[in-house]
Amino acid sequence: MRTRFPPSPTGFLHLGGLRTALFAWLLAKKTGGTFTLRIEDTDQSREVPGAAENIVRTLSWAGLMPDEGVMLDTKGVLTERGAYGPYHQSKRLDLYRTYADQLVKGGHAYPCFCTAERLDAMRKDQEKRKQAPMYDRTCLELTKEEVKKRLESGEKHVIRMKVPREEEVSYTDEIYGPLTFKGHTIDDQVLMKSDGFPTYHLAHVVDDHLMKMDMVNRGEEWLSSLPKHLILFKALGWKPPRYAHVPLLLNKDRSKLSKRQNDVAAEDYIKKGYLSEALLNFLALLGWNPGTTQELFTLPELIESFSLDRVHKSGAVFDLEKLDWLQGQWMRKIPPNEFASRIKPLVTEKFPAAATDPKFLERAALIQERITFFPEAPDMLSYFYETPTVSVDLIANPKQKITKDDVPKILKIIHEALSAVADVDWSQTTITAALESAIATSGLKKGQILWPLRAALTGREYSPGAYEVAALLGKEETMKRLSAVA
RNA sequence: GGCCCCAUCGUCUAAUGGUUAGGACAGCGGGUUUUCAAUCCGUUAACGGGAGUUCAAUUCUCCCUGGGGCUGCCA
Numbered sequence: 001m002r003t004r005f006p007p008s009p010t011g012f013l014h015l016g017g018l019r020t021a022l023f024a025w026l027l028a029k030k031t032g033g034t035f036t037l038r039i040e041d042t043d044q045s046r047e048v049p050g051a052a053e054n055i056v057r058t059l060s061w062a063g064l065m066p067d068e069g070v071m072l073d074t075k076g077v078l079t080e081r082g083a084y085g086p087y088h089q090s091k092r093l094d095l096y097r098t099y100a101d102q103l104v105k106g107g108h109a110y111p112c113f114c115t116a117e118r119l120d121a122m123r124k125d126q127e128k129r130k131q132a133p134m135y136d137r138t139c140l141e142l143t144k145e146e147v148k149k150r151l152e153s154g155e156k157h158v159i160r161m162k163v164p165r166e167e168e169v170s171y172t173d174e175i176y177g178p179l180t181f182k183g184h185t186i187d188d189q190v191l192m193k194s195d196g197f198p199t200y201h202l203a204h205v206v207d208d209h210l211m212k213m214d215m216v217n218r219g220e221e222w223l224s225s226l227p228k229h230l231i232l233f234k235a236l237g238w239k240p241p242r243y244a245h246v247p248l249l250l251n252k253d254r255s256k257l258s259k260r261q262n263d264v265a266a267e268d269y270i271k272k273g274y275l276s277e278a279l280l281n282f283l284a285l286l287g288w289n290p291g292t293t294q295e296l297f298t299l300p301e302l303i304e305s306f307s308l309d310r311v312h313k314s315g316a317v318f319d320l321e322k323l324d325w326l327q328g329q330w331m332r333k334i335p336p337n338e339f340a341s342r343i344k345p346l347v348t349e350k351f352p353a354a355a356t357d358p359k360f361l362e363r364a365a366l367i368q369e370r371i372t373f374f375p376e377a378p379d380m381l382s383y384f385y386e387t388p389t390v391s392v393d394l395i396a397n398p399k400q401k402i403t404k405d406d407v408p409k410i411l412k413i414i415h416e417a418l419s420a421v422a423d424v425d426w427s428q429t430t431i432t433a434a435l436e437s438a439i440a441t442s443g444l445k446k447g448q449i450l451w452p453l454r455a456a457l458t459g460r461e462y463s464p465g466a467y468e469v470a471a472l473l474g475k476e477e478t479m480k481r482l483s484a485v486a
Numbered sequence: 487g488g489c490c491c492c493a494u495c496g497u498c499u500a501a502u503g504g505u506u507a508g509g510a511c512a513g514c515g516g517g518u519u520u521u522c523a524a525u526c527c528g529u530u531a532a533c534g535g536g537a538g539u540u541c542a543a544u545u546c547u548c549c550c551u552g553g554g555g556c557u558g559c560c561a
Contacts, residue, residue: 006561007561008560008561010560010561040561042560042561043559043560043561045560046560046561112559116558116559119558119559123557123558126487127487129487130487130488131487131488132487132488132489132557133487133488133557133558134488134557156559158559160559176491176492179490179491180490181489181490182489185488185489185490185557186489187557189558190558190559191559192559193559194559195559197559199558199559199560199561200560200561203561204561219555220491220492220554220555221555221556221561222555222556222561223490223491223555223556224489224490224491224555224556224557225556226490227490245491247491247492248554248555250554252497253553254553254554255553255554255555256554256555282498285498285499285510286498286499287498287499288499289498289499289500291500292500292509293500293508293509293510295509295510295511312492312499313491313492313493314491314492314493314553314554315491315492315553315554315555316497316498316499317497317498318497319496319497319498319511319512321497321511321512322497322498322510322511322512323511324511325510325511325512326511328523328524332524367523369523369524369525370522370523370524371523372523397520397521399521400520400521445520446519446520447519447520447521448520449520450520450521451520451521452520453520454520454521455520455521460521460522461521461522462521462522462523463521463522464521464522464523465519465520465521466520466521467520
């Protein structure tokens with residue numbers, strides 16, 4: 001199956017776009033087909049430099065590489081590959097012109113000379129009279145001679161499609177099922193703008209036909225435009241593709257996911273440190289379900305399980321809490337050595353000593369099951385690279401039944417117990433044994449020993465366990481920090 | 487306003503013409519535990535309303551209500 005994702009380079013990749021791309025990509029992969037990336041740069045005024053490249057990069061971060069169309073080459077530069085190019089719509093202008101002319105000749109479209117001002121006034125008037133704002137076909141009344149004359153004089157104009165108003169348009173969407181639209185409610189949409197660029201409507205029909213797309217995946221917001229596209233396909237004598245309109249992603253108030261209420265750019269989530277595994281897993285589960293209770297999916301597993309008939313019709317509220325849970329799940333699934341190498345640059349940036357730390361892997365392992373985002377790593381490991389300031393107030397802890405007066409005595413017990421462990425024997429096992437016997441002989445509670453030790457070593461209220469930290473800190477440093485408090 | 491779409495716990499969702507309406511996240515309670523996480527166990531919580539069809543509707547039909555999308559020489 002040939003599927004496609006056609007972003008317009010007007011900004012960053014929207015989460016809804018990412019999900020639509022994911023679905024299209026999954027369908028292509030599932031059927032051994034081709035996933036094409038096309039750039040819809042038909043609105044010159046809204047184009048943002050670098051946006052196309054950025055979108056392709058984000059897609060590639062997500063693992064959704066195009067098989068055809070616009071992609072990154074081995075050097076990371078934007079390039080095009082495929083038999084149906086060019087894949088930038090701005091490079092296909094002559095094609096659109098040709099088909100627009102064909103539509104005009106066939107009586108399916110007509111030139112319109114109305115100015116923006118006139119259209120504006122017309123719409124205001126229609127609104128005032130509580131009518132649906134629609135083009136009033138003024139320019140359809142023009143005589144052939146007049147049209148010819150104005151065209152030849154080079155007067156600015158657009159090409160509008162001529163909607164067959166008496167007809168009904170029916171279609172069965174892959175997700176929404178049977179749909180019917182009445183012709184008289186469909187506007188004579190502009191097909192070619194006066195700057196010679198096509199609008200989305202024409203470009204979509206021409207490109208997806210010429211590029212031989214089997215399936216069009218796009219957001220539900222396009223549902224009301226569907227009849228226009230079907231009319232165009234028919235007028236051009238082409239067979240329309242299958243369409244799968246994907247339900248919208250929603251804000252908490254159930255309006256269309258928007259910048260005002262959420263971070264909507266995929267890039268925002270990359271910056272925050274989300275794993276692509278987590279984001280894609282989350283997006284896949286919004287509007288789709290596997291029909292089983294499985295919650296965690298890798299991309300290959302999604303390819304295996306995905307099908308359009310389990311995509312449902314209503315919009316889905318974007319709920320960060322579940323995303324964060326998935327993020328934690330995927331964080332913990334990273335192989336320990338990979339985890340360590342991913343956080344190493346971040347930690348090194350703050351603590352250069354980490355670069356040559358022989359215990360880095362073990363230290364990293366200590367935080368892997370408690371971390372949610374990579375950028376938290378330097379802070380979570382800081383006490384391995386800088387001596388914390390430890391106050392007696394931190395060690396004295398009513399919950400552990402430790403008063404300030406107890407602190408010197410307790411530290412002394414810990415100090416003595418750990419002194420007895422030989423340098424060469426220093427390990428979590430020996431430390432545990434030494435402290436447990438100290439706990440037994442002192443009559444103190446476990447927490448009365450372990451909380452002060454941990455606090456003295458890390459300077460923190462929360463951290464990995466006392467045994468683990470002491471073992472990875474080494475005897476010398478452990479003893480030093482114990483004495484520093486006392 | 488017009489057209490189109492949608493409707494199960496707070497959120498993501500499953501299932502069914504007859505079920506104790508299931509799972510996940512969050513919440514709450516508990517276990518484990520030196521802390522925080524992680525983890526385990528338990529638990530609160532939903533079929534928007536009204537007709538109709540039927541022996542039986544959450545499920546099928548219609549209406550209402552509610553929500554959303556579109557209504558550009560944007561995509």
